[in-house]
Amino acid sequence: MYLFKKKHAEIPLKRINSAVDPMQDDEDLYFSAKVEGYWTTIFKRFCRHWYGIAGLIVLAALIFCAIAAPVLTPYEYDKIDFSAAPMGQPQPPSREHLFGTDRLGRDYFTRCLYGGRISLLIGFSAVAIQLLIGIPLGCIAGYYRGIADQLICRFIDFFSCVPSTFLILLVNALLKPSMFNVILVLGVFGWTGYTRFVRSYFLSLREQEFVQAAKAAGLKERTIVFKHILPHTLTPLILSVSMGIGGAILSESGLSYLGLGMQEPIPSWGAMIAGAQEYTNSAPWLSVFPGLMITLTVLSLCFIGEAFRQAIDPRAN
Amino acid sequence: MSLLEVNKLNIGFQGGDGLMNVVTDLSFDIEEGKAVALVGESGCGKSVTALSIMRLLICPPAHMEAESILFEGKDIQQIPERHMWKLRGNDISMIFQEPMTSLNPVTTIGKQLTETIRQHTGCSKKEALAKAEDMLREVGIPEPKQRLREYPHQMSGGMRQRVMIAMALSCDPKLLIADEPTTALDVTIQDQILELIADACRRRKMALLLITHNMGIVAEAADEVMVMYAGQIVEKASVQEIFDTPMHPYTNGMLRAIPGTAHTGEEFYVIRGRVPSPLFFSKACRFAPRCDHACERCHKEAPQLQDIGGGHYIRCWNPIKGGNANE
Numbered sequence: 069m070y071l072f073k074k075k076h077a078e079i080p081l082k083r084i085n086s087a088v089d090p091m092q093d094d095e096d097l098y099f100s101a102k103v104e105g106y107w108t109t110i111f112k113r114f115c116r117h118w119y120g121i122a123g124l125i126v127l128a129a130l131i132f133c134a135i136a137a138p139v140l141t142p143y144e145y146d147k148i149d150f151s152a153a154p155m156g157q158p159q160p161p162s163r164e165h166l167f168g169t170d171r172l173g174r175d176y177f178t179r180c181l182y183g184g185r186i187s188l189l190i191g192f193s194a195v196a197i198q199l200l201i202g203i204p205l206g207c208i209a210g211y212y213r214g215i216a217d218q219l220i221c222r223f224i225d226f227f228s229c230v231p232s233t234f235l236i237l238l239v240n241a242l243l244k245p246s247m248f249n250v251i252l253v254l255g256v257f258g259w260t261g262y263t264r265f266v267r268s269y270f271l272s273l274r275e276q277e278f279v280q281a282a283k284a285a286g287l288k289e290r291t292i293v294f295k296h297i298l299p300h301t302l303t304p305l306i307l308s309v310s311m312g313i314g315g316a317i318l319s320e321s322g323l324s325y326l327g328l329g330m331q332e333p334i335p336s337w338g339a340m341i342a343g344a345q346e347y348t349n350s351a352p353w354l355s356v357f358p359g360l361m362i363t364l365t366v367l368s369l370c371f372i373g374e375a376f377r378q379a380i381d382p383r384a385n
Numbered sequence: 386m387s388l389l390e391v392n393k394l395n396i397g398f399q400g401g402d403g404l405m406n407v408v409t410d411l412s413f414d415i416e417e418g419k420a421v422a423l424v425g426e427s428g429c430g431k432s433v434t435a436l437s438i439m440r441l442l443i444c445p446p447a448h449m450e451a452e453s454i455l456f457e458g459k460d461i462q463q464i465p466e467r468h469m470w471k472l473r474g475n476d477i478s479m480i481f482q483e484p485m486t487s488l489n490p491v492t493t494i495g496k497q498l499t500e501t502i503r504q505h506t507g508c509s510k511k512e513a514l515a516k517a518e519d520m521l522r523e524v525g526i527p528e529p530k531q532r533l534r535e536y537p538h539q540m541s542g543g544m545r546q547r548v549m550i551a552m553a554l555s556c557d558p559k560l561l562i563a564d565e566p567t568t569a570l571d572v573t574i575q576d577q578i579l580e581l582i583a584d585a586c587r588r589r590k591m592a593l594l595l596i597t598h599n600m601g602i603v604a605e606a607a608d609e610v611m612v613m614y615a616g617q618i619v620e621k622a623s624v625q626e627i628f629d630t631p632m633h634p635y636t637n638g639m640l641r642a643i644p645g646t647a648h649t650g651e652e653f654y655v656i657r658g659r660v661p662s663p664l665f666f667s668k669a670c671r672f673a674p675r676c677d678h679a680c681e682r683c684h685k686e687a688p689q690l691q692d693i694g695g696g697h698y699i700r701c702w703n704p705i706k707g708g709n710a711n712e
Contacts, residue, residue: 277481278490280487281479281487284473284474284478284479284481285474285478285500285501285553286501287470287474287500291504295500296492382490382491382538
């Protein structure tokens with residue numbers, strides 16, 4: 069009972085102090101509360117969904133493992149050790165090698181960790197480039213319409229006519245295969261989806277009454293586009309971004325599979341699965357483990373995306 | 386000099402069958418601090434008139450032409466689009482019909498209010514918030530501090546319209562255009578909102594262009610009334626004159642069609658027919674086909690808006706003498 073009383077006693081005390089200059093203190097309280105308020109609310113709402121937290125933990129763990137790879141494993145990713153793979157036969161998971169070894173005796177756990185570095189980096193950066201190109205173009209096409217819209221749309225049409233895989237292959241074959249080039253190629257050829265997405269939302273949103281009201285209030289077009297319309301597309305965009313990152317990781321796998329992605333001995337999840345092709349029956353763990361990594365990444369991203377989407381939508385409860 | 390002077394405003398829409406003329410040769414002016422009501426049926430061109438004054442009509446498909454639209458002596462048409470924002474929200478504000486959709490659903494009330502205030506005054510965030518709070522208090526929203534942090538969906542329709550009014554008033558405009566501000570609200574709230582608008586105008590000496598089809602609202606809030614039919618002003622007079630001695634058969638009919646308690650048991654009076662589509666506007670008097678008073682001349686020649694004394698204008702060949710609206 070005493071504790072209870074004390075807890076309540078503190079509040080009036082604060083009020084008395086603030087009575088010296090109520091307006092000033094009130095204002096400060098308001099502002100400090102507001103700055104924090106928005107993101108705290110978002111975070112609280114995010115935490116309401118178990119899958120959001122689960123996804124966040126798994127993704128954080130994956131990123132941590134990728135970054136802390138040298139500390140987490142005593143092996144090196146490119147150290148060939150034939151004694152660990154007698155007769156060039158991949159070894160199954162054991163105490164020394166958690167995920168087993170590949171045919172060159174390299175520790176597969178180590179390679180999975182280092183592969184995460186490449187794959188995650190490619191996934192995130194490629195999508196970042198796609199968004200950087202795609203969103204502004206979508207805004208312009210959808211909001212301003214006219215000749216800009218025509219040009220952008222025809223350009224997207226052109227991209228959709230030519231299978232992008234071939235374009236990517238072509239460009240990547242001309243460029244020297246490296247991580248930077250893979251990111252660039254995936255980024256530069258993958259933005260059309262986001263543009264179309266943002267554009268379609270803008271087309272319907274620009275006709276909405278609140279846009280007209282914002283114009284009537286004298287807001288500048290830039291403010292209307294970025295502060296009033298774009299936030300509406302954010303909710304659905306987040307989901308497609310979380311899928312897109314997974315997609316970029318898989319595209320990199322495809323490139324690596326064709327030998328146009330990461331080159332040996334640098335591991336990436338996609339390249340590792342590609343390399344494990346011939347051992348699907350005799351050493352399935354070689355494809356299962358990197359596959360599991362990709363699945364975990366994509367799944368956790370989807371979970372995070374869904375939870376975040378619900379958290380930022382003011383109408384969802 | 387009037388605050389707003391519209392001369393020969395024509396608005397059309399480009400359709401498949403050519404240009405549909407929705408508003409024809411509309412001229413009127415609004416004195417400083419006066420409340421003018423623009424009354425007419427749906428589709429007679431009230432809202433497009435309001436939008437064209439704000440230059441918010443999307444052209445094309447709309448097509449707008451006017452001899453001049455003078456605001457404080459400056460022609461609005463001459464202002465380049467990139468400078469229009471200085472006028473909108475600052476000198477001329479607008480309240481829309483649908484409070485449900487005219488606020489951005491994903492942004493807080495506070496952000497939307499402060500954005501407008503900061504855009505026009507360039508003040509700090511803190512000052513803008515204080516101003517926004519004052520405005521909310523002025524329009525009668527309790528706990529304004531709390532409300533600033535809320536989203537539109539957390540408020541009722543009446544509250545949202547109050548927020549819209551607060552936003553419109555926040556930069557002390559000289560002219561407020563209210564486009565059917567109470568149509569979407571329920572009856573008990575309508576009165577409060579109307580009172581609020583009228584009151585704010587009186588206190589700030591702000592001119593009001595009230596667009597409505599509700600004669601009750603006109604009687605309550607307006608000083609002067611313009612009755613619009615099929616894209617033309619058919620009668621223009623002080624509110625007293627319109628209600629006491631409506632001369633145009635259309636105005637007269639409209640007033641007679643208001644259900645009252647005096648004639649219980651009688652059949653409702655209706656103006657027969659419908660508003661014609663802009664494609665079929667008559668070359669002569671546009672109201673003649675529906676008019677009970679139409680004479681031969683009405684079907685042949687187009688009447689002009691003429692002064693019949695005392696600032697009472699009508700567009701009619703055969704006006705009703707003596708005004709028998711409520712007989």
